[in-house]
Amino acid sequence: MTITPCYLFPQLPESLAGLAELAVDLRWSWSHTADTLWQHIAPELWEQTRNPWLILQNVGGNTLQQLAQDQDFIAKLNTFVSEHRDRLAQTCWFSKTYPHPPFSQVAYFSMEFGLSESLPIYSGGLGILAGDCLKTASDLGIPLLGIGMLWQQGYFRQSLDDCGRQIELYPYNDPTQMPVTPVRDASSEWLRLELPFPGRKVILRAWQAQVGRVTLYLLDSNDPLNAPADRGITAELYGGGPETRLQQEICLGVGGWMLLRRLGIQPDICHLNEGHAAFAILARAYSHMQDHGTDFPCALTATRAGNIFTTHTPVSAGFDRFPPELLTRYVAGAPRAFGIDVETILALGRENPEDTREPFNMAWLAIHGSLTVNGVSRLHGAVSRRLFQPLFPRWPEDEVPVTHVTNGVHTPSWDSAEADALWTKHCGKARWLGDLKDIEADFRRTSDEDIWQLRSTARQQVIHFARQRLQKQLAAAHAPDQDCEQAKTALDPNTLTIGFARRFAAYKRPNMLLTDPDRLYRLLNNPHCPVQLLIAGKAHPKDGAGKAMIQQWTQFIHQHPDLAGRMVFIADYDMMVAEQLVQGVDLWINTPLRPWEASGTSGMKVLVNGGLNLSELDGWWAEAYSPETGWALGDSQEHDSDPEWNRLEAEQLYRLLEEEVVPLFYHQRDANGCPCGWINKIRESMSRLTSQFSSNRMLQEYVHSLYAPAARLLAARSERATVDGISRWQHDIRQHWQSLHFGELNVQSDTDTHHFQVHVYLDDLDADAVAVQLFANGDGAQDPKIYAMTRGDALSGAINSYNYTCAVPAHCAVERFTPRIIPHRDGCLVPMESTEILWYR
Numbered sequence: 001m002t003i004t005p006c007y008l009f010p011q012l013p014e015s016l017a018g019l020a021e022l023a024v025d026l027r028w029s030w031s032h033t034a035d036t037l038w039q040h041i042a043p044e045l046w047e048q049t050r051n052p053w054l055i056l057q058n059v060g061g062n063t064l065q066q067l068a069q070d071q072d073f074i075a076k077l078n079t080f081v082s083e084h085r086d087r088l089a090q091t092c093w094f095s096k097t098y099p100h101p102p103f104s105q106v107a108y109f110s111m112e113f114g115l116s117e118s119l120p121i122y123s124g125g126l127g128i129l130a131g132d133c134l135k136t137a138s139d140l141g142i143p144l145l146g147i148g149m150l151w152q153q154g155y156f157r158q159s160l161d162d163c164g165r166q167i168e169l170y171p172y173n174d175p176t177q178m179p180v181t182p183v184r185d186a187s188s189e190w191l192r193l194e195l196p197f198p199g200r201k202v203i204l205r206a207w208q209a210q211v212g213r214v215t216l217y218l219l220d221s222n223d224p225l226n227a228p229a230d231r232g233i234t235a236e237l238y239g240g241g242p243e244t245r246l247q248q249e250i251c252l253g254v255g256g257w258m259l260l261r262r263l264g265i266q267p268d269i270c271h272l273n274e275g276h277a278a279f280a281i282l283a284r285a286y287s288h289m290q291d292h293g294t295d296f297p298c299a300l301t302a303t304r305a306g307n308i309f310t311t312h313t314p315v316s317a318g319f320d321r322f323p324p325e326l327l328t329r330y331v332a333g334a335p336r337a338f339g340i341d342v343e344t345i346l347a348l349g350r351e352n353p354e355d356t357r358e359p360f361n362m363a364w365l366a367i368h369g370s371l372t373v374n375g376v377s378r379l380h381g382a383v384s385r386r387l388f389q390p391l392f393p394r395w396p397e398d399e400v401p402v403t404h405v406t407n408g409v410h411t412p413s414w415d416s417a418e419a420d421a422l423w424t425k426h427c428g429k430a431r432w433l434g435d436l437k438d439i440e441a442d443f444r445r446t447s448d449e450d451i452w453q454l455r456s457t458a459r460q461q462v463i464h465f466a467r468q469r470l471q472k473q474l475a476a477a478h479a480p481d482q483d484c485e486q487a488k489t490a491l492d493p494n495t496l497t498i499g500f501a502r503r504f505a506a507y508k509r510p511n512m513l514l515t516d517p518d519r520l521y522r523l524l525n526n527p528h529c530p531v532q533l534l535i536a537g538k539a540h541p542k543d544g545a546g547k548a549m550i551q552q553w554t555q556f557i558h559q560h561p562d563l564a565g566r567m568v569f570i571a572d573y574d575m576m577v578a579e580q581l582v583q584g585v586d587l588w589i590n591t592p593l594r595p596w597e598a599s600g601t602s603g604m605k606v607l608v609n610g611g612l613n614l615s616e617l618d619g620w621w622a623e624a625y626s627p628e629t630g631w632a633l634g635d636s637q638e639h640d641s642d643p644e645w646n647r648l649e650a651e652q653l654y655r656l657l658e659e660e661v662v663p664l665f666y667h668q669r670d671a672n673g674c675p676c677g678w679i680n681k682i683r684e685s686m687s688r689l690t691s692q693f694s695s696n697r698m699l700q701e702y703v704h705s706l707y708a709p710a711a712r713l714l715a716a717r718s719e720r721a722t723v724d725g726i727s728r729w730q731h732d733i734r735q736h737w738q739s740l741h742f743g744e745l746n747v748q749s750d751t752d753t754h755h756f757q758v759h760v761y762l763d764d765l766d767a768d769a770v771a772v773q774l775f776a777n778g779d780g781a782q783d784p785k786i787y788a789m790t791r792g793d794a795l796s797g798a799i800n801s802y803n804y805t806c807a808v809p810a811h812c813a814v815e816r817f818t819p820r821i822i823p824h825r826d827g828c829l830v831p832m833e834s835t836e837i838l839w840y841r
């Protein structure tokens with residue numbers, strides 16, 4: 001749907017229409033080509049907000065009239081507009097790599113999207129990842145769209161009272177001040193959806209945000225025709241009780257799918273992020289029933305092939321669960337509306353379908369309704385296989401069908417202008433737009449001087465930023481004038497600067513550095529090799545422990561006035577603060593309790609800017625760390641929340657800082673004052689890790705390994721007969737499995753081969769519906785191995801029974817092998833679609 005500038009900005013003169021075109025596209029949040037234009041229009045507002053949309057909303061008619069007369073300005077504007085159009089029209093990575101696209105459209109569902117501070121509808125990592133994903137899809141030309149919610153208040157904003165306690169604020173997100181526009185239907189009406197809720201309909205309004213080539217659709221319930229309570233459904237992200245959360249998830253999943261239908265968009269891939277969006281599975285299956293006249297099981301079989309579930313949670317407590325009675329109320333209309341009985345729906349959210357008291361688990365629904373499931377780092381993949389094991393009883397944990405794609409960050413959004421210039425010098429302007437294979441070698445040529453210059457400028461800038469924020473915070477907290485005056489000179493541009501910013505949740509252990517306050521004091525206050533700290537982070541409003549940890553930091557700062565120039569707690573951690581910190585700090589510290597950090601992305605954002613990481617071996621760092629690129633905390637093991645272990649790790653953290661980090665930064669300086677050892681580490685970290693942990697690599701991996709295969713599976717199920725065949729197969733397996741059994745097992749060994757032979761009785765099951773395998777247990781040194789057994793002659797005198805054989809190398813002891821029977825069908829995924837398994841013993 002085209003956007004008419006005159007509707008959005010009625011006072012915009014015709015010759016300035018291009019401004020609306022530029023402002024409406026959030027591409028300005030990572031491509032800074034037109035920045036000078038906005039700066040020219042409103043220098044002060046630009047400095048404060050970096051938000052072209054806001055500038056255009058607020059600029060006065062007189063200024064616009066003047067600009068319309070300014071031939072230079074118009075010429076510049078026209079150049080930017082045509083550059084913008086050219087760029088959008090360029091052929092990109094996706095169409096070059098896939099001249100015959102394997103899929104036509106991906107719908108990326110997420111509760112939150114973090115694209116820019118101008119659109120505050122995110123809380124943390126999940127949202128930032130979603131935002132980075134849309135930006136990257138635009139860069140690479142991947143046909144992807146986003147589905148999310150337009151939160152009226154977003155996540156809370158943080159300020160600190162004069163005792164350093166967190167105060168939560170909920171400013172209203174005025175849609176007219178945000179870069180979103182109403183979605184209009186063919187007759188120019190604002191598109192509204194009606195969702196069936198118990199006893200009423202809830203109206204959702206549709207909005208859109210433009211992210212380069214990608215569209216993000218957003219829904220909100222703040223329509224005057226809704227009851228007041230329903231208008232509040234989309235008020236607070238992660239606020240409210242279980243029922244509100246359920247309503248929000250229905251709006252996202254069902255509402256999101258309904259919106260696509262109304263727009264005539266038929267995505268082949270639904271990418272569901274977290275269980276939050278899993279109701280889209282039901283809505284999609286229902287549409288399939290309507291379109292093809294099938295029953296629900298067949299519709300689910302056909303459509304689930306196109307659903308991909310990405311889990312972002314490393315602990316079972318992180319999955320949303322709803323009491324069955326609550327869910328029942330919301331799906332009670334299903335038999336009429338969807339032709340599905342309530343129990344069928346409830347069973348999809350359970351581990352044990354017969355247990356009617358089991359809560360409804362959104363992650364279980366997501367798995368039961370997808371064929372592809374992945375975690376967000378290698379370690380998180382393994383952790384997720386453990387968490388999801390209960391859904392695949394008697395299957396080895398290794399074979400639980402969960403893969404992983406490690407997260408990445410949208411590098412152009414997180415690099416500083418100076419870092420961008422340095423990368424451009426060595427790797428070219430288009431470095432993040434294609435494949436990434438030359439980047440490492442190209443960047444490694446960077447000189448020590450260039451790297452150190454980048455770091456020194458960056459440190460100065462973040463200090464400038466921190467001073468300004470500190471002054472504002474102190475003024476707001478009515479601090480004495482003297483303190484406000486001191487804030488102007490806080491921090492030092494030549495001092496090792498450490499950043500620590502994240503959600504204050506217990507598992508992140510944000511107060512590890514405070515374990516021994518005296519030792520921290522000595523570290524910061526070392527006369528020859530001082531250290532300064534920038535800290536930021538919010539605690540969830542209901543997380544008392546998290547808030548206490550914030551206060552522990554602010555009190556430490558309070559109690560050591562002589563450290564006032566060395567430590568700043570920056571309030572209201574958001575994308576803007578994150579951007580400043582990751583661009584400026586020398587070292588980024590991350591102390592999660594392994595394995596609670598599914599991936600973590602903030603540490604990836606420092607890479608492109610030459611910051612180094614000191615992090616727990618958890619999430620992404622467990623696969624990124626090497627001694628050449630940074631520092632590792634922990635021992636690669638899990639220790640639960642053992643206080644003794646926490647103390648040992650704190651000890652390790654102090655020791656690393658005192659004996660390795662600080663000396664490397666201050667010593668070994670060359671004649672020009674460059675710390676060579678430190679710079680070598682930066683060079684390794686930048687050249688090896690930046691592209692590897694970019695969302696560019698991540699999304700290419702999603703396309704190759706997940707989206708394209710899923711689309712092929714989906715296409716293979718377009719025929720009714722195929723789907724019926726799969727359903728019958730699943731049904732037969734369930735019906736006959738209990739009667740399957742093994743007979744005699746024989747093994748003969750010669751010098752280098754074991755010959756296995758086993759009798760298998762298949763009841764009434766077609767022999768092609770199963771596979772018989774020989775499974776070799778792993779031991780410490782070797783992974784488990786699976787060999788296919790070959791079906792031989794039917795056993796004489798027995799019905800539907802066969803001899804299966806297999807020859808394997810004799811270097812493993814016979815005792816390690818066990819025959820097993822599993823369901824099998826071409827084009828189907830086992831155990832995802834049929835979880836039975838029968839072991840010989």
Ligand SMILES: *Cc1c(COP(=O)(O)O)cnc(C)c1O
Binds near residue numbers: 124128574575579
């Ligand atoms: C990147 C980012 C996050 C995610 O960081 P973690 O590594 O998960 O701590 C959270 N909040 C903001 C504002 C971010 O920019």
